[in-house]
Amino acid sequence: MRSRRPGRPRHIQTPDTDLSARDQVLDAAARLFVRQGFAATSTREIADKVGIRQASLYYHFASGKDEILGELLQQSVRPTVDKVAQIEGMCPPEAPETALYVLMLLDVRTLASLPHNTGFLARLPEVTRSPAYEPYDKTRRGLEDAYERLGRQAVGSHVVVPGTTGEWLLNHAETVILMRRSGDRIGGAAEAAIAASGLRMCGASQDQIDTAARQAEQILPVT
Amino acid sequence: MRSRRPGRPRHIQTPDTDLSARDQVLDAAARLFVRQGFAATSTREIADKVGIRQASLYYHFASGKDEILGELLQQSVRPTVDKVAQIEGMCPPEAPETALYVLMLLDVRTLASLPHNTGFLARLPEVTRSPAYEPYDKTRRGLEDAYERLGRQAVGSHVVVPGTTGEWLLNHAETVILMRRSGDRIGGAAEAAIAASGLRMCGASQDQIDTAARQAEQILPVT
């Protein structure tokens, strides 16, 4: 039981959280990146928020800002993607709308509960061009494919020309990011409304939507 | 008829366009801002693209980057807003879906044809926090209000809790920005599909959508 922290003590204070220093950096960076943008945020600013010196960041992230960014991006997709396979398995194939509804709801909920709305990071141009973006993008494409499959199976797929259904639906789910940004509280009602709108875009009737919503209730809490 | 341009000749070349130097700057800046972000774009880069020296920018825009940004933001909303009033007047009040459809189509078309997809600029965090953002935002809120009015009148407004219908619909229309960003060609079909999806989100039937689309054809080309 080591009561003392290793290394030289911090300039100002010992942290009041029980988060590791590394996680404190990630948290502070996330907040700043989302608020002001990645390029517009300096390493000094991040360090200040954490309560350490700028140079100390490089102990935890040897490659600086970009490495921090990469980690935050991964955290923003992993949780959803990890659950997609299960979902497709658990849904009755005779009601593809339910599977689509569940996928959207899961996606929306995940994005809605991400700390500091980090889902937004991937929309920044500086981020898109960063090398840290590539692994994130690969993962996200998997998600888009799932939307494409389920969207096609669901009802009429009125939504748009074939081939971009997945893109449309994923974009629609991700509007929750914009809603959080504009300050709206995202409650269960709003989450459900997004999922319902998605089905409506595919041409589902109100009956089908109600059914999907009911069935989803029994599937989602489980995961 | 003055055959010589005023002032000292440029470092490299006389421009091959007939655009004013000021407009050349705006054009180059727009392309760069959208591609890499506002904060990540330097005044040197802009000047390079135009073919002048960095310092020469300050002749046209005394306050630097922010002034350029402000002008680009204005250009991205004005055209739509200027036409909204006309539209609300021209549409038969007994078919509010048509008015909504027309508004969306107009909005989408404008965004789709903006040079360099400058509609995207307003989504950048650095931009949102810039003083240049405020006048743009004021204008945009007017648009949102129009969406709210028409959305409420249209069909069921299933879309979501009252008060945010305008926000939802405007966001939906603006997905065209994301589509352009992901490289999709935006044709008339895609434009119509977005408008139709918007009505569908409000609970419109396929019949109502078809009618709205037909009526819109006669209203829009006129403006």
Added chain:
DNA sequence: GTCTATACTAGGATAGAC
């Protein structure tokens, strides 16, 4: 209207002490 030259600031990164 554009140039050259230059001053100034801010941000990223490294070395070595504690």
Added chain:
DNA sequence: GTCTATCCTAGTATAGAC
């Protein structure tokens, strides 16, 4: 593990010549 000290680069902005 964090500090101090410092270097270096890149970016903004101004002054005055052409």
